[in-house]
Amino acid sequence: MPNVKVLPLLEPDVVACCPPLNERPMSADEAEVAAKMFKALGDPVRLRLFSAVASHEGGEACVCDISDVGVSQPTVSHHLKKLKEAGLLSSERRGTWVYYRVEPAVLAAMGALLAGAAKATA
């Protein structure tokens, strides 16, 4: 089995993208991919929305549960779309409501990126 990736549709490029930040200088392509994810979390409203989903029971939440972040409904929808495009959230419609849930693999990849750098540069 030369390729372990059996669910290619769910994972964005980041999961297999990048070594820890301190291992070697990132290439331009690697940086392009990884920066998209950090950028997605680089807005306060998106960070609150993401945290609201992640902390909701079951790791998923209806939009109506998390919309109270001080911006209009279209803006909430816009930010959720951005998070989805970055691979951090996935969405599913169930009847009247749309539920968003976190993508653990992508988050773990980002965490590893940082954790490695934090450890080895002390």
Place this chain on the structure above:
Amino acid sequence: MPNVKVLPLLEPDVVACCPPLNERPMSADEAEVAAKMFKALGDPVRLRLFSAVASHEGGEACVCDISDVGVSQPTVSHHLKKLKEAGLLSSERRGTWVYYRVEPAVLAAMGALLAGAAKATA
């Protein structure tokens, strides 16, 4: 000892800022602080510069060692300043050259933010 923070000048707010993303919804203030750091890493050039510093021997590098990222010198300087303002890098002039180094505590805080969310939402 009610307050363990004995080196307040070095640490930005982030270190003591935020619980794991999945613990509870982030407040507006917390999100404001944390988003600044993610945003700092949300640009490909900055990510490459940061990675170049982090992967350089000793966890520090002279600007001249890492300037080859395809943008002009003023732009490099601009991005390094942004990373510094975000608390991810610190700088020190030694003679002719300026050296940048990573701030491990801040990185660790960001990693913890993500790692917790990745683990508990699987």
Place this chain on the structure above:
DNA sequence: TGTCTATGTTGACGTCTGTCGATACAGGTG
């Protein structure tokens, strides 16, 4: 002192981004 190199700052420019109101779409209910 003057000059050279390394780095930071300024000002300007085009592009990207966050925000909103208006509107469209989807699904439930009557």
Place this chain on the structure above:
DNA sequence: CACCTGTATCGACAGACGTCAACATAGACA
């Protein structure tokens, strides 16, 4: 079917951002 609620899309606008050339500053050295 009509109507209501929840969510997404569209179009527009102001402000933020990345980039550069030009200039300024700091230190080394003669």
